[in-house]
Amino acid sequence: MPFRIALSGLNAASTDLEVTGNNIANSATNGFKESRAEFADVYASAIQDTSANAAGQGVRVARVAQQFSQGTIDFTSNNLDLAISGQGFFVLEAPDGSQAYTRSGAYSVDRDGYVINHANDRLQVYGATTGVGGVTTFNTGVLQDLQLPTTPSAPAPTTSVSEVVNLDSTQAVPTTAFNPADPASYNNSTSTTVYDSLGNAHTATMYFAKTGANAWSQYLYVDGTNVPPSGQASGTPFTLTFNSTGGLATVNGGAATNVTADPYNPGNGAANITMDLEFAGTTQYGSSFAVNNLTQDGYTSGRLAGVDIDTEGVVFARYTNGQSSALGKVALAKFNNQQGLRQIGDTNWAESFSSGTPQLGEAGTSSFGQIQSGALESSNVDIAAQLVNLITAQRNFQANAEVISTADTITQTVINIR
Structure with missing residues (x-):
């Protein structure tokens, strides 16, 4: 039995090393959230015997819990780089039509003008509409791809x-x-x-x-x-x-x-x-x-000169004729249990039964954070803490290996009894 107990300890320590190693490997990954291995003891029965002297059966990994603390915001020179200060996830639509959620805001533009990440997932926004008196509003009931104009803007005659x-x-x-x-x-x-x-x-x-x-x-x-x-x-x-x-x-x-x-x-x-x-x-x-x-009030036609995004996520296109127009408003999502989100790689998460359904909203409203343009959220991994965890996991592994060595010595002693 000591062999199996020590073996469970080796497996737990190995998992701890894997989690710590993954955190260290992604310490420079934008939007990455560190994980923590959590353990629970194992008993043969949930009800202890009357003597309360039941020996444990080892350890198991209870869960690998994601830690969604805020990462440091680093400023860049690209206006399409976005960071969230506070709660919320950017909403992405993958090429297969599925939705994903991320804190990584490193975006660029493809040849059709769509704002995408490195995996060609398209950033989702609320579409802009111009109402009476030229007032711009946003349709917060429907998500759409953010697309920058690739053709010149129409002129307007002087009135x-x-x-x-x-x-x-x-x-x-x-x-x-x-x-x-x-x-x-x-x-x-x-x-x-x-x-x-x-x-x-x-x-x-x-x-x-x-x-x-x-x-x-x-x-x-x-x-x-x-x-x-x-x-x-x-x-x-x-x-x-x-x-x-x-x-x-x-x-x-x-x-x-x-x-x-x-x-x-x-x-x-x-x-x-x-x-x-x-x-x-x-x-x-x-x-x-x-x-x-x-x-x-008139102006000539113009080509896209740049893009500005304010703290509420409103995306403005600037044209060479001095005009600007709102293209949309970046949508954010939150979950009742964000630790229940399913990791799907590329610093993306997917909805799961445990996380609950996404609650969509706008930056700066309710409990959603604000959006910082020209910035990226860095990983929330604390390298110093992870190195300490690495040493601890290594010691745990060595200690459990020593238990196996000791149990082997005892077993050999019993076998050698004449």
Whole structure:
């Protein structure tokens, strides 16, 4: 019997060595979670005899328990590297359609624009939708693959131009009729770039000419062609009047601060450009002419320039035209018993009966952690502790081997009795 008891000890010590060795081997594996061998004693019966002197039958491995403590977060230069600070797992879809869960966030892009890990598993996100007023929301009921755009983004024509300028009240009224080629016929000018429906750029120039006390005219030219107010004849200016304190009083005789310009035909197959000119904030003070703000809402087409991911997991695509758009929101999963997850390799886990079903959510909500872009979670293995465990497992193995040696000596002694 001592042989079998010692043999169970050797097997347990060997398992302990295997677990410790695996921890040490994966000490540099991103997202790896160390394991711990747990043991239980063995008795022939669960009910001890009345003398309470029943000898044990050895030891067995009760379980190899995974330890899901937080690993150190190391920063990288790749925005697609992701780390979770807190609870949660990234959700992956394998090529065979099955789902896996991981803490390893080293991702890249395949030739079709899908964000994948080294095993070609695709990162899962909640899809982005644009609602009323351009507000972006996320469909948290359905998971989908995160795919970066591989084609240029569509252009958007200019529909609104906002002008916030200060017109110098001390300037004199020009004495000659307005002519864009004659600087003496107007007081000041400024310009901006506007875009047609094909994304072609056009230069819009605004000329300001004082017409009297607290009264100004603005002439709008696009690519050298006059664009009057809507429904007016060519050459008709936009009129601005100011009150005695320099504030804007009327635009084209009305109380509204914006007015629509006549459609402009760019002549290149694109649709006509129809713009609203917004003058709110324009003033007439006794100081030099100044352009405080001049913006428009159009843009040309652009190619993907980069990807940004915020702490809530929202993935933004940045384009060369200065625009950005949300592509999705990284989905996270948690389990009632994460130690019950089944290890499937490649630093991935799969759902099991013991773990329970995954609970999906968003970073920064409920008990889910936050996502750090440009960072990776390192292994939570403590090398110093593992080396101590290695020594302990080795001593246990040697001690059990000594039990076998001693039992063998006793048995040999009995055999040699004459």
